[in-house]
Amino acid sequence: MSSRVKGTRKALSRATAAATALAALLALGACSSKAKDDDGGGGTSAGGVKTGKGVSGKTIHLGALTDMTGVYATLGKSVTQAQRLYVDQANAAGGICGHQLELTVRDHGYDPQKAVAAYTELEPDVLGFTQFIGSPFVAAVKQRVDGTDKGLVLPQAWSANLLGSPYVRVLGSTYDLETINAIDFLMKEKGLKKGDKLGHVYFEGDYGENALKGSTYMAKQAGLTVVEQKIKPTDNDMTAQVSALKKAGVEAVVISAGPRQAASLVGVAAAGRFDVPIIGNNSAFAPQLLATQSGPALQKNYYVASPTLPIGADTEAAQKLVADYRKAYPKDSLDNGVVAGWTAAAVFGEALKKACAKKDLTREGVDEALLTIDDFDTGFGVPQDFTDPKAPSSDKSVILRPDKSATGGMKVVREARAAEETKGYTPGA
Incomplete structure (x- = not known):
């Protein structure tokens, strides 16, 4: 949210002026992505689970495109740390589908060129993205996500313009x-x-x-x-x-x-x-x-x-998250970005578990698994339904x-x- 570093205003004022450069970068990025795609390949892990991009050996690679230094730096920090906490806890419990999770984070500083460049860099190597802050930036790569990439993206953005894709899914009401x-x-x-x-x-x-x-x-x-x-x-x-x-x-x-x-x-x-x-x-x-x-x-x-109850809600899940987050990040304050980040990571994790049960940890398998989740609640009061790509996961x-x-x-x-x-x-x- 509000930035605590210098340069935010300058970055924001460049957003509109960068439209032409952004379009050029998208074209270059598409070429880069395609070149790397040719090097990719699928496989089968232990237990007969089908794998593809973003899964190597016993590791599931996930990406996070965030804002740690721009206008939404407060949100970005909380979201990212909550997702690191989820990954750490999931790995300590044995991982998902016998795989450890690895989260690679890129800070775009709410700069359009950096955001698209970071997506282009990580996309060939990750199964999907547990966050992408900035609806304009998500919209800028949406055609690539829908057309060729097909990796699940859970944006920290609630614009209705992002609806309609089975791969870019809005969490909560638009x-x-x-x-x-x-x-x-x-x-x-x-x-x-x-x-x-x-x-x-x-x-x-x-x-x-x-x-x-x-x-x-x-x-x-x-x-x-x-x-x-x-x-x-x-x-x-x-x-x-x-x-x-x-x-x-x-x-x-x-x-x-x-x-x-x-x-x-x-x-x-x-x-x-x-x-x-x-x-x-x-x-x-x-x-x-x-x-x-x-x-x-x-x-x-x-x-x-x-879109959810606050971090200070009187629920067992909220109280546990507060305790765990404070233990992991004792010097940082709590806000609803923690809830947003944890919820997105937990939704992605649930899709991975369901995909594993169907023995398909490919991008397509994870996308299809998300479509079967119709009542998922992380304990913050609002169940999420992902069965209709044309609708947000909640209207409440x-x-x-x-x-x-x-x-x-x-x-x-x-x-x-x-x-x-x-x-x-x-x-x-």
Whole structure:
């Protein structure tokens, strides 16, 4: 999420300008991938299990394409460390299908060229990817994944534009569905009603514009008027947006941006006595914000829609993950990136186990195994169904509220639920 190193703004500002270079890199990458493909081959391991790319000897090779130094560095670090923890525990228990897991991580720093280059580098040698942060970057390689590569990719991205592939699978509700659920919460529990104006502050591009589809749809169904405020990832001061929304007379606000933008929006609104409920998508919060000047306002008037229960949930699975993570990384804080990373690794692991049972650890075998998983819950309150590639694995959202006293900085204010309006909505349509 929010970066703790210099250079983030520069990296982000290059994203649009790099479009031409990105296209060229994709073409080169495809050639590189094909050349390496010719050297590949299948085989059969002990026990008659069929193997292929990404499996060598007694090792299953997995890849992780993350952001450890860019705009989502907080998320990337938590996701990656949770996945390393999963791999370590799985290996200590004997591995999967008699194989040890090996996770190779590449940090792309939320740079489009680095992201595609890292995919091109690792793809020939891994069975699939347990994470890929950045929906634009996933979209950039999706044609290759679907056309020739066919290795399972579990992105840390929730854009509905990624749906439709049997190989790129969104975990949890997409941003548009999540936004519909968020507005349902505002209407059911925060006083937003028919005829009101709803503000929506959103990033330009895939993430924000997919979330906007959800608010536009919900507004039509519920008789609301959406007041849009489009921003860039480099826009960190939300003073102008708050002024515009206050002048427009909105009664609530949705923010589909990053943690910095959410903190600024909530803090500026509080300072200007603009006392309306504000709710963000799952990418719009980091517990580190509670230690900033915006902390008190975030705890008073801010909510977050999440695909799962938080890391501090009162479940046996959550408590075990908290204890294990703290033991492995005693100097690092807990946040919901830990849940996201662990969930993705556990889903990939479950697909490997089912593929092993059918004696097929090839990419195709793992992809087919995932399609049989229809009710998988890692203990964080929302079962996942992967049987339909055209749909996200869930349409439900948990509503959370920042709380400095809670483990991970979040507490549940509404359990997992899908708004009635989601039933008549097709994600990404």
